[in-house]
Amino acid sequence: MENLHQFDVIVIGAGGAGLMAGLYASRTAKTAVISKLYPSRSHTGAAQGGIAAALGNIEKDTPEWHCYDTVKGSDYLGDQDAIEFMTNEAPQIVYELEHMGLPFDRTPEGKIAQRPFGGHTNNESGRPVRRACHAADRTGHMILQTLYQQCIKNKVNFFDEFQVVDFLMVDGKAAGVVAVELATGQLHTFHAKAVIFATGGHGRIWEITSNAYALTGDGIALALRRGIPAQDMEFFQFHPTGIYKLGILITEGVRGEGGVLINGKGERFMPKYAKTVKDLASRDVVSRSMYLEIRDGRGINGQNYVYLDVRAETVNKYAAIDGRTNPDGTPYTVTGEEILKKLPDIIDFCRTYLGVDPITQPMPVQPTAHYAMGGIPTNVYGEVLLDENKTVVPGLFAAGECACVSVHGANRLGCNSLLDIVVFGKHAGQRAAEYANGADFAALPTAPEQPARAALEVFYKGDGAEKVFDLANEMKHEMFANMGVFRIEEGMKHALAKIRELKERIKHIKVSDSGKIFNMELINAWELNNLLELAEVTTVSALARQESRGGHAREDFPKRDDANWLKHTLAYKKDGKVELKYKTVAITKYQPKERVY
Amino acid sequence: MEVTLKIFRYNPEVDQKFHYETYTLEAEETDRVLDVLERIKGQKDGTLSFRRSCAHGVCGSDALRINGRNMLACKTLVRDVGEKITVEPILGLKVIKDLIVDMEPFFDNYKKILPYFINESPLPADGKERLQSAEARARFDETTKCILCACCTTSCPSFWASDDYLGPAALVTAHRFIFDDRDEAAAERMQIISETSGLARCHTAYNCTLACPREIPITQAIGELKMVSVTGKLD
Ligand SMILES: Cc1cc2nc3c(=O)[nH]c(=O)nc-3n(C[C@H](O)[C@H](O)[C@H](O)COP(=O)(O)OP(=O)(O)OC[C@H]3O[C@@H](n4cnc5c(N)ncnc54)[C@H](O)[C@@H]3O)c2cc1C
Ligand code: FES
Numbered sequence: 102m103e104n105l106h107q108f109d110v111i112v113i114g115a116g117g118a119g120l121m122a123g124l125y126a127s128r129t130a131k132t133a134v135i136s137k138l139y140p141s142r143s144h145t146g147a148a149q150g151g152i153a154a155a156l157g158n159i160e161k162d163t164p165e166w167h168c169y170d171t172v173k174g175s176d177y178l179g180d181q182d183a184i185e186f187m188t189n190e191a192p193q194i195v196y197e198l199e200h201m202g203l204p205f206d207r208t209p210e211g212k213i214a215q216r217p218f219g220g221h222t223n224n225e226s227g228r229p230v231r232r233a234c235h236a237a238d239r240t241g242h243m244i245l246q247t248l249y250q251q252c253i254k255n256k257v258n259f260f261d262e263f264q265v266v267d268f269l270m271v272d273g274k275a276a277g278v279v280a281v282e283l284a285t286g287q288l289h290t291f292h293a294k295a296v297i298f299a300t301g302g303h304g305r306i307w308e309i310t311s312n313a314y315a316l317t318g319d320g321i322a323l324a325l326r327r328g329i330p331a332q333d334m335e336f337f338q339f340h341p342t343g344i345y346k347l348g349i350l351i352t353e354g355v356r357g358e359g360g361v362l363i364n365g366k367g368e369r370f371m372p373k374y375a376k377t378v379k380d381l382a383s384r385d386v387v388s389r390s391m392y393l394e395i396r397d398g399r400g401i402n403g404q405n406y407v408y409l410d411v412r413a414e415t416v417n418k419y420a421a422i423d424g425r426t427n428p429d430g431t432p433y434t435v436t437g438e439e440i441l442k443k444l445p446d447i448i449d450f451c452r453t454y455l456g457v458d459p460i461t462q463p464m465p466v467q468p469t470a471h472y473a474m475g476g477i478p479t480n481v482y483g484e485v486l487l488d489e490n491k492t493v494v495p496g497l498f499a500a501g502e503c504a505c506v507s508v509h510g511a512n513r514l515g516c517n518s519l520l521d522i523v524v525f526g527k528h529a530g531q532r533a534a535e536y537a538n539g540a541d542f543a544a545l546p547t548a549p550e551q552p553a554r555a556a557l558e559v560f561y562k563g564d565g566a567e568k569v570f571d572l573a574n575e576m577k578h579e580m581f582a583n584m585g586v587f588r589i590e591e592g593m594k595h596a597l598a599k600i601r602e603l604k605e606r607i608k609h610i611k612v613s614d615s616g617k618i619f620n621m622e623l624i625n626a627w628e629l630n631n632l633l634e635l636a637e638v639t640t641v642s643a644l645a646r647q648e649s650r651g652g653h654a655r656e657d658f659p660k661r662d663d664a665n666w667l668k669h670t671l672a673y674k675k676d677g678k679v680e681l682k683y684k685t686v687a688i689t690k691y692q693p694k695e696r697v698y
Numbered sequence: 699m700e701v702t703l704k705i706f707r708y709n710p711e712v713d714q715k716f717h718y719e720t721y722t723l724e725a726e727e728t729d730r731v732l733d734v735l736e737r738i739k740g741q742k743d744g745t746l747s748f749r750r751s752c753a754h755g756v757c758g759s760d761a762l763r764i765n766g767r768n769m770l771a772c773k774t775l776v777r778d779v780g781e782k783i784t785v786e787p788i789l790g791l792k793v794i795k796d797l798i799v800d801m802e803p804f805f806d807n808y809k810k811i812l813p814y815f816i817n818e819s820p821l822p823a824d825g826k827e828r829l830q831s832a833e834a835r836a837r838f839d840e841t842t843k844c845i846l847c848a849c850c851t852t853s854c855p856s857f858w859a860s861d862d863y864l865g866p867a868a869l870v871t872a873h874r875f876i877f878d879d880r881d882e883a884a885a886e887r888m889q890i891i892s893e894t895s896g897l898a899r900c901h902t903a904y905n906c907t908l909a910c911p912r913e914i915p916i917t918q919a920i921g922e923l924k925m926v927s928v929t930g931k932l933d
Contacts, residue, residue: 139846147757200827200828205827207832207835242845243842314753449913614745
C-alpha cells in the first residue's frame with residue numbers, strides 16, 4: 102500500500118498536550134506527532150496569563166488550596182481524585198518546564214514569578230493568592246516554543262501540515278488514523294498500536310470567540326463517529342474579557358494586576374456579585390455579572406459591552422479601597438510603565454485592533470467563547486473511557502482541551518488549562534508508550550483510507566446551492582445568541598432546530614477547487630461538518646440538563662440541583678441521533694456546598 | 699468603503715505561470731486584511747489558498763507581502779494599507795500555491811542553530827527551579843517573542859540572494875539562547891552562526907526590524923551577536 106506508515110504511538114496534535122505526549126512517548130516507543138498546523142502555530146501559543154501551581158514563591162500557598170479552589174471553581178462537577186492528582190503534580194511539572202529552559206519571569210530572589218488569577222485563593226483569608234506562574238503575557242507562547250524545541254532536541258518525528266480525517270478502530274481497539282497531506286492532497290494511513298488525540302478545542306462554533314480558525318473540534322468529532330462518547334459538552338466557558346466585537350482575549354492577568362470592570366454608569370460593579378474577590382471571581386460568575394449589567398442597561402452608552410480599566414490611577418484607587426498590599430505589607434501601587442512591562446501583548450492588541458491605549462484609556466470588552474470543559478472522557482493516565490462504568494478503550498488516549506478528565510467540571514479556573522495539558526499530556530504519552538510496548542498491532546481494515554476518501558468526496562457532490570462561509574456564519578450567530586452565557590429552553594430548541602437545518606443544508610455544498618494541493622476549501626467544508634456535529638451534541642446535552650451549574654446557566658432553572666444533576670453527561674452518536682447517558686462524579690474530600698466568592 | 703485587492707495567484711496543477719486576480723468588495727476600515735481574504739475565499743473564489751490560524755498576530759501563519767511589505771494579514775487593518783491592496787506571497791521561498799510558500803528551508807535554518815535549551819549540569823538538589831536574576835532574564839526578553847512567521851527572513855536581501863544564509867529569524871533564536879545565562883552552549887552556537895552562512899551575511903539592511911510584527915529589535919540583536927563574535931565575550 103502506498104503512503105503507509107507504522108508507529109507504536111501516534112499523537113494527533115502538536116499543541117502543549119500533543120508535544121508533551123510526543124516527548125514522553127518517544128522516550129520508549131516509536132512515536133510520530135501529526136499536526137494540521139506547524140507545531141509552533143498551535144493555539145497553546147495564544148495563552149497569555151500563566152500556568153497554575155502552588156509553588157508559594159511569593160506568599161504561602163499549598164496544593165490542597167489549589168485543589169479546593171479547582172473543585173469549587175468546577176461547581177463541584179470536577180472529579181476530585183483527578184483534581185488532587187493534577188494539583189499535586191503541578192509544582193513539579195512547572196519546575197520541569199523551567200528545567201527545559203522555559204523563560205519564566207523572576208522574583209527579586211530569582212525564583213519563578215507568580216501573579217493572582219481568578220478563583221485562586223488563600224483558603225484561610227479567602228483573598229486572591231499569587232499562584233499563576235508567568236512569562237509576561239505570553240506564557241503559552243513560551244510553553245509551546247519550549248516544548249517544540251525539546252522535541253527537536255530529542256528528534257521526535259513530525260508530520261507537519263497533515264490533517265487527520267479518520268480514526269481507525271478494529272474490534273473495539275485503536276488501530277491508527279488516516280490523514281491528508283495538505284501539500285499534495287494525498288491520503289496517508291498511519292498504522293499504530295496506540296493513538297493519542299490532542300486536537301485542542303472547538304470554540305469556532307461561536308461568533309465571538311478567542312479561538313483560532315483551526316479549533317474545529319476534529320478529534321472529538323472523529324471519536325464520536327467511532328462510538329466514543331463526548332462528556333460534559335454543555336459546559337463551555339465564556340471568558341469575561343474579549344475585545345468588543347473581535348473576541349480577542351484580554352487575559353485575566355489584567356485583573357490580577359489590579360484592573361477592574363466598570364459599567365456605563367462609571368461604577369465598579371463586581372463587588373455587588375462577589376464581595377470578597379470581586380473582579381477576580383471565577384469566570385462564569387464574572388461573565389454572568391457582565392451580562393446582567395448589560396441587560397439592565399448599564400453597558401457603556403447602553404451598548405453590549407463594559408470597560409476593563411487598567412490605568413494606573415484606577416488600579417491604585419481600587420487597590421487602596423480593597424486594602425491590597427505587597428508581600429512585605431506595603432500598599433500595592435503600580436505605574437503605567439510597570440503595566441506596559443507586565444502586559445505588553447495586551448497593550449499591543451488594543452493599540453492595533455482598537456486604536457485604544459490601555460495605559461491611558463479603558464478597554465471595551467464583552468464575554469467571548471473561550472474554552473471547552475467537555476471532551477473525550479479519560480482517566481488521569483489519558484486512557485479513553487467508553488461508558489459510565491469507565492471501561493477503557495484499548496490503545497486510545499486523549500489529552501489537553503479535547504479531553505475531559507474531568508478536572509474542570511462545569512467551569513475551568515484560569516491557568517488550569519496550561520497545567521492540564523502538560524500534566525495529562527505527559528501521562529498520556531507515558532501510558533500510551535507502555536501500552537504499545539506490551540501490545541501487538543491490530544490488523545488494519547482492508548482499504549483503510551476508503552471511508553476518509555468518501556467523507557471528503559461528498560463535498561464535491563452537492564448542487565452548489567450553499568456555501569461553507571454562509572453556513573458557518575449562521576451557525577456561529579445562532580450559537581452565540583442562544584447557546585451563550587445564559588440559556589433558556591426555548592432558545593436552545595431554536596438553536597437545535599437551526600443546527601439540524603444546517604446539517605441538511607451542508608449536503609448542498611459543492612467545493613469549487615478541484616485541485617489536490619492545499620485544497621483548503623475542501624478542508625474547511627470538512628471542518629464545518631465537525632463543528633456542526635459538536636454544536637448539536639452541545640445543545641442536546643444542554644437542553645437535557647435542567648439546572649444551572651458553572652458554564653451552563655439557565656434562566657428557566659437558575660439553581661444548581663445536586664439531587665438530580667450532580668453527574669457527568671456522556672453523549673453518543675448512534676444512527677445519526679444523539680443519545681445521553683450519565684456518569685457519577687468522584688467526590689473525595691469536599692462535599693458540594695453553595696459557591697460564594 | 700470599497701476595497702480592491704490584487705492578489706497573486708498560482709496553481710501548479712493548472713497554471714504554467716503566476717498571474718494576478720483582482721477582487722472588489724465592501725470592507726470596514728477596521729477589518730483585518732485577513733478578514734477581507736476570508737470573505738473573498740468564502741464568497742467570491744473558494745480556490746484562493748492561504749494559511750491562517752490565530753487571527754491576532756501570535757501564531758505566525760499568515761506572513762504575506764502586502765503592498766510590497768512583509769506583514770501578518772491578521773495584524774494589518776484595511777485603514778493601515780488603504781483601499782488598493784496588493785497581496786503576494788513572501789519572497790525567497792518557493793511558492794506552492796497562491797499565497798502559500800514552502801516553509802521547510804526556513805525551519806531547516808532554524809534547526810541548524812541548536813534551537814533548544816542546553817544545560818547538562820546537575821539540577822538543583824531540591825528539585826526546584828534554577829535561579830535566574832530578573833536582570834539576567836530581561837537580557838534576552840525581546841528575542842523570546844519570535845513567532846517564526848518569517849516576515850524578517852523573507853524581507854532580507856541576503857536571504858533572497860541565497861537561502862543558505864541562516865537569516866534573521868534563526869539568529870534571533872540563537873540570541874535568545876546565547877544570552878540566557880542558564881544555557882551552556884553559547885560557544886557552540888557562536889561557532890555555528892560565525893560560519894560563512896551566518897552573521898557575516900548580515901549587511902544591516904534593517905528590513906528585518908521593520909518587518910517584524912512582534913517589534914523585536916532584530917538588527918540590534920544581530921549586532922550584539924556580532925560583538926560577541928568579535929570580542930569573544932558575552933557583555
Ligand atoms: C487566547 C487564549 C488564552 C489562553 N490563556 C490561558 C492561560 O493563560 N492559562 C491557561 O491555563 N490556559 C489558557 N488558555 C487555554 C489553553 O491555552 C488551551 O486550552 C490549551 O493551550 C490547549 O492546548 P492543546 O494542546 O489541547 O491544544 P492546541 O494548542 O489548540 O493544539 C491543538 C493541536 O491539534 C492539531 N490538530 C487539530 N485538529 C487536527 C487534525 N484534524 N489533524 C491533525 N492535527 C490536528 C493542531 O494542529 C494543533 O497542533 C487560553 C486559551 C486561549 C484561546
Ligand atoms: S493568523 Fe496567526 S499570526 Fe496571523
